[in-house]
Amino acid sequence: MLIVVGLGIGLGACVGGGGGGPVSPVTMSPTASFGSLLNAHRSARGLSTLSRDQRLNQAASAHARDLARSNRLGHRGSDGSTHVVRAERTGYGPFVAENVAAGQKTPAAVMQAWLSSRGHRTNIELNPATHYGFAHAVAPQTKYKHFWVLVVGRPQGDATARVASGSDWVAQQLGSLGVLLDF
Numbered sequence: 001m002l003i004v005v006g007l008g009i010g011l012g013a014c015v016g017g018g019g020g021g022p023v024s025p026v027t028m029s030p031t032a033s034f035g036s037l038l039n040a041h042r043s044a045r046g047l048s049t050l051s052r053d054q055r056l057n058q059a060a061s062a063h064a065r066d067l068a069r070s071n072r073l074g075h076r077g078s079d080g081s082t083h084v085v086r087a088e089r090t091g092y093g094p095f096v097a098e099n100v101a102a103g104q105k106t107p108a109a110v111m112q113a114w115l116s117s118r119g120h121r122t123n124i125e126l127n128p129a130t131h132y133g134f135a136h137a138v139a140p141q142t143k144y145k146h147f148w149v150l151v152v153g154r155p156q157g158d159a160t161a162r163v164a165s166g167s168d169w170v171a172q173q174l175g176s177l178g179v180l181l182d183f
Contacts, residue, residue, distance in 0.1 A: 026068040028061060029136040034107040038124065038132060038150075041115065047127060050152060055090035056133025060149040062086055063100070067147040068137035073102045083151060092131075093156020097123040102144035107136070110148045123152060130154045 039049040063077060063086055070078050075098060077086065083098035099120045104110040114120035129152040137147040 026065055027138045028065065029138050031107060031134050031136050034111065034134045034150075035132070037107060037111045038134075041111070041124060045125060047125060048130070050129055050132040053092065053131035053133055053153075055092040056087060056096070056131055056151045056153060057135065058090045058133070059083065059086040059092065059096075060098075060133040060135035060151045061137075062089075063098075064135035064137035064147045064149040067100065067102070067149070068139035068142060071139070071142040071144075073100060073144065073147070075100060087151060087153060092153060095128070095156060096151050096153035097126055097129070098152075099123050099148075099150040101148045103146060104148065105146055110146075114150070123150070126152055128154050 035050075035052055042049055063083070066077050066079075067073060075083060081089075083096055084094045087096045088094060099114050101110050101113055104113055114124060131153055133151045135149050139145060139147070
């Protein structure tokens, strides 16, 4: 079963839950190949490539591990945190968007699933974004076994990030998605 859940921009809503108590062990899997897939897609559409950012990696890893340990899928952490809070905990500004997925076995499979979803594709193609973080947690004893998190963003001090918080940018990027934003 392959599941892709949620579009998180600004304020991520909690989506679904696998239930159950904490599950262990959780293994973090290498994810180096994802950046090539992400940037190839962006380049093919005339968008700038994104640089991997250690702070966003930390935010993505913390959430992927949390999802795997609690055997659930959603944007809200088990501690109630949103992707914005998780990014800010690492020292990265609040201009971030998040994709989560579960069940896919490879970076290529999760990328294809996200590209097949308008909201997830929107996050991947966010034009003001300059950085990304990506994580894959493996918990073999859980329903989905594989948990994926992508966080894209632009640092708070960047002039474009300040412009990106305006409603014109939001309307341009999201069109008629009707997503609740909290920039």
